[in-house]
Amino acid sequence: MNETKRRPVVALTGASGYIGQNLLKKLTKYADVIALSRNGDNKQDTEHITWRSCDLYSMTDADKGLEGADFAVYLVHSMLPSAKLSQGSFEDMDVILADNFAQAAKRQGVRQIVYLSGIIPESEQLSRHLRSRLEVEEILRAYGVPVTTIRAGLIVGPKGSSFPILKKLVKRLPVMALPKWTRTKTHPIALKEVLHALNKSIGNNHLSNKAIDVGGPEIMSYQDMMVQTAESLGKKPRLFPVPFMTVKLSRLWVSLTTGTPKEMVYPLVESLVHPMTAKEENMDSEVSYGKVTFKEAVQTAIEDEKEEEQQAAKQQPNSQGLKVPDIQHDVRSVQRIPLPAGKSADWAASYYVKWLSDTLNPLVHTETDQQDNTQICLKLIRTPLLELSYSQERSTSDRALFYITGGSFQNSKRNVRGRLEFRKIPDKQECIVAIHDYMPSLPWFIYKYTQAKAHLVVMYLFRKHIEKIIEQARVPAHSN
Incomplete structure (x- = not known):
């Protein structure tokens, strides 16, 4: 096949995750995908998807995972434990993952890394989560492979981290105390528009070695988002501001109320003290400006979640009899x-x-x-x-x-x-x-x-x- 007609090969980390699964559908329309997952050997290859098991804590695995890739998409985050006993902070875990990935990308001749990060506010005292996101970006760039960073605020979709937590709060609490951080401004964006930004960045020389902010058409407070989410769910919770609830108290309250692991909730809530709005000087006309309103994105997320639940219920009988894997005491x-x-x-x-x-x-x-x-x-x-x-x-x-x-x-x-x-x-x-x-x-x-x-x-x-x-x-x- 003529080289000019060859489909590009894209290595996609987190291919079995929330954003990875959705991005995979877009990529296969024009590229062959190396789908990387910790359990990739259990997945079925297709015409344009090759699954590879890859533990990015291993530099050897990172090299094998990126072998043959022209481009690589980095959707990795280490908030949740990766072993039966994990000792250490997610920031330090992320250093190892990013460093292995960046070095492997250099050795394997990857031409570009596309990285999904968070919007970085102008502050000398960034939260642990945002400081880590920025450190990962710097490590990915450290070995000379061009990096395009897509920086998003709250991504509105049926799964993931921030929006599902917000939705659970609204759904479960008829009365909600609103601490000061709920008045902080943020720039929500629909999942499909984040996928568009990631997809359009791959192989895009115009965006090479740039950090691009993306956001939807509205800048809102978390309180505004709670109100609109409640309306979409048919709820009318009573909301009242309180001056006494600190971030530390809030993160515990959010974790207990939503049932979300504290390893995920604590860093995210700590970041809510920062205004996370896209900055005009960091935006690009091709990928930055989302058009889907927050209310529309919420309704789509709710509908998608219902559809996924229905499909899961249909598949449930087929899952019986599966062997439970041995516990790895690592x-x-x-x-x-x-x-x-x-x-x-x-x-x-x-x-x-x-x-x-x-x-x-x-x-x-x-x-x-x-x-x-x-x-x-x-x-x-x-x-x-x-x-x-x-x-x-x-x-x-x-x-x-x-x-x-x-x-x-x-x-x-x-x-x-x-x-x-x-x-x-x-x-x-x-x-x-x-x-x-x-x-x-x-x-x-x-x-x-x-x-x-x-x-x-x-x-x-x-x-x-x-x-x-x-x-x-x-x-x-x-x-x-």
Whole structure:
């Protein structure tokens, strides 16, 4: 086939998710899609869709997932836990996901990344959620692949995060107390217009390396949206403003009322103190200006949700008898530490091993050979607690990777991909220390409240130690 007539290949992350499923339908009209999902092997390929299982916490998986792609769409967010035990903040999890994706895109020759983010207000004190969205954008750009960022406020659709939470509040509460943040202005946009913006950005040189704000025809407060949503649902809740409900209290109230996990609700509610309206200087005539009103978008979302529920009810009998998968007793623990000036992730890994031995002496000592393989041992006991095998081929100065290959603390029968990594964050003097896919040997309840807690304490002490080194390095400069 002539190259000019070849259908482009688009790698789509989160292809089985809320936005990914809808975008997939648009993409297949003109492109062949590599649909990436954690459970892609369980999906059926079609003429223009190839499913691939891909865990973006693994750089190897990221490389395999993007192999053969011309363009890539990044719809990943890590608010919800990705392991039976997840320790660490969603911000630090997102760093690993974005960094693996961006590096893989560079190696696989991807020509453009299209990223869906949130509108970034002009504020020196951004919420954790918005700060993380911006950090992800910076990481995706760090390796030279052109990035187009579509920044949207509240997306109105039957699923997702913000709008379903708002709808549940209106539906379940006949009386609603409205704290101050409900008067904050935002720029809602219909799902179909976000899909249009994403779709039109792929391969669009005009939008390359730009961050584009998108929004519907109305700028509204959350109170206005609650009123219009209530009308669409045939509800008339009594609304009254209250001055005393803080954001912290509100996020708990919203989580309990809607039944939405706090891991999702808390960061979103914390962001509601910021006005999230599209800025004219960041808008583009081709993709930014939505025409669907909020009321129309709400009615469409309600109708789509009813239709999906009807289809699910029809398919319910066919789902009986499915085998329930075994519970994966895996651990992911991710912490961020500062790095002294000029130091690398490789330095942090080596220093950590030495510090661990010095700090836990005389109970624990470490042994490292010439290939940087390390054993963590208890004194007077021959069997090591953990054996860490250094991966020469997967490590660089910015990333030190160790596979967990032995020791009494790991489940030798179930451990397949357990690993420890030290990873420098691009363009920052900070490092991520992460344990992935670790399968402990201790009974789960005992592990959770002993070894897992001990690891957090050790990482806290290590971070404080590094902060002290950095502070001591500054002292001579101040004294001069």
